[in-house]
Amino acid sequence: MKNILGKTFECSCGKTHEVPDIEILEASIREAPDIFPDAFFIADLNTASLVNLPGKRSFVFNERRPLATMENIEKVMKASGNFPEIVSIGSGSLTDIARYAAYLSGKRFSCVPTAPSVDAYTSTVAPILVNGVKKTFKAIPPGKILLDIEVLRNAPMDLLRAGVGDIVAKIPARMDWILSHVVTGENICDFVWNDMKDLLKEILLKSKDILNRERSAIKTLIEAHLVSGINMVIMGNSRPASGAEHMVSHLIEMFHEEKGEMPPFHGLTVMIGVFVSMKAYEALVEKKEIPLKDYSIEERRKELLELFEERKVEEFLKTYAEKKFPKIEADIVGEPLEDIYWEFFPHLKRTLETIDVNSVINSYSKDFLSRVVRLANTIRDRFTILDVFDEMKILKNFSEMVF
Ligand SMILES: [Zn+2]
Ligand SMILES: [Zn+2]
Structure with missing residues (x-):
């Protein structure tokens, strides 16, 4: 860097x-x-x-x-x-x-x-x-x-776990960016991925060392965070660092803020989002069958209103209404996506276990997290895999089976 x-x-x-x-x-x-x-x-x-x-x-x-x-x-x-x-x-x-x-x-x-x-x-x-x-x-x-x-x-253990959670998010974030490039034609930059991917791989391999507070592993982690921040500056937006996993996290964070509570450390809720994106890409790349199920705008509004005040809900729905859902072709999973999937996902899965994603998931009810998954694409105009699932009419069922 x-x-x-x-x-x-x-x-x-x-x-x-x-x-x-x-x-x-x-x-x-x-x-x-x-x-x-x-x-x-x-x-x-x-x-x-x-x-x-x-x-x-x-x-x-x-x-x-x-x-x-x-x-x-x-x-x-x-x-x-x-x-x-x-x-x-x-x-x-x-x-x-x-x-x-x-x-x-x-x-x-x-x-x-x-x-x-x-x-x-x-x-x-x-x-x-x-x-x-x-x-x-x-x-x-x-x-x-x-x-x-x-x-x-010597930072607190939860901040180390959060640090790993927020950095491994760059993997599904990159995949969402590729999807959007393929489906919506969004501009994509390879430089910001190339300067990041080796660091990410190293972190996946060293996640235990990070939690064991080993110097060189901690150094890699902070370097990766500094590079990721610079990548956002280079692009002028957070696309290289944030996709569906961050939308899941933001929705959980906003829910806490709405209730006047302090949300958990950012990377801990991002971790839940990474788990969701991982499951979604697993289904997409490995062509797992998810049955169709309707999720109407009325149902969306009703579920949002149970979590947020009306003013916010209308704002979310406006963002959602302005989203364009291009027709999804059967062959959106091309080589770049598959390459990242097979190279990173086996390690990503183990890393999420190392940083104990389950304990964060279990601190919420399954019903709440399912809602978060099917509502997350409402809050931001960024195209991600959740929009793909929404367009394919499998979002509702996916949200109910992911946890
Ligand atoms: Zn983040
Ligand atoms: Zn570039």
Whole structure:
């Protein structure tokens, strides 16, 4: 990855890709105050103890998992005064807070990841909660990323599991992209897959080592997350990193937020989505018979209304109505899909067992998860395998037999 940082190049996909210039350095987290001599630091109750933070230039949230809300961003903007840079010491949400606060106040932004759990570190956008609704805003990439492998390998076990869950999602996400390319003609880029697939394979083979906190395996995991984030920046959207599995995850996350609950770590719900996509591709590639069953728009609306307030449901249904469902031809499974399937899926299946996907699945009722599976393609205009199943009229039955 390091050889493309800061470069602009013409890609075989027809686009000119611009890669942000991010400096990635490996050092002890304790050196952070010297590495960023004029920066203002933010941390939370879990991460503050990792560094001896200079009191005058730091702000510690009095919580274990501060959310990326506008209120928290305003707090940081105020506290950071005239310091020219904001540095986050934490994982996903804390990084989003620092990134957006820095962007809004015209400051530089850098980050010190404390868990290899998400691919948001190298991102240029920030998902922020505004009045309880998650919105993605344009922001800036980090100038520097300081990696302390000792800190990363000692992250909480659930964040390591989540980190594996969110990264293996790139496999079904790529397959959804290929499907959409074949069915809808969506533009596709091979560069962003080629720079990712070897890392993914390595992670599938080393998933036990990751949970055993082995240095080299943890290093591969964080590198894969950094590359994945850069791939989204290169493409200008999250297509390389997010397909049906993320829609399943988002629906579960939104359901928790609707009830005013803190959702599980992102990669844990993504894990359920990866399991669903894996089963769907298994059926598609191995031509497993799924009986037809109607799933009417009235039934969809009714099931959505049982989970979400009406305003949101109408918004979802509008998105769904605008989706185009091209006629699915019999031969949509071509070589690129089959190649990924046979190369990755046997390992993917074992990896999901290693990170214990069943314990996450079992924390919900089967009935709830089935609904999530048949409703997930309602919430976003992105074409995935769930749309293929919807068009083929097998989505309802698939959702009832997947768990
Ligand atoms: Zn994700
Ligand atoms: Zn490209």
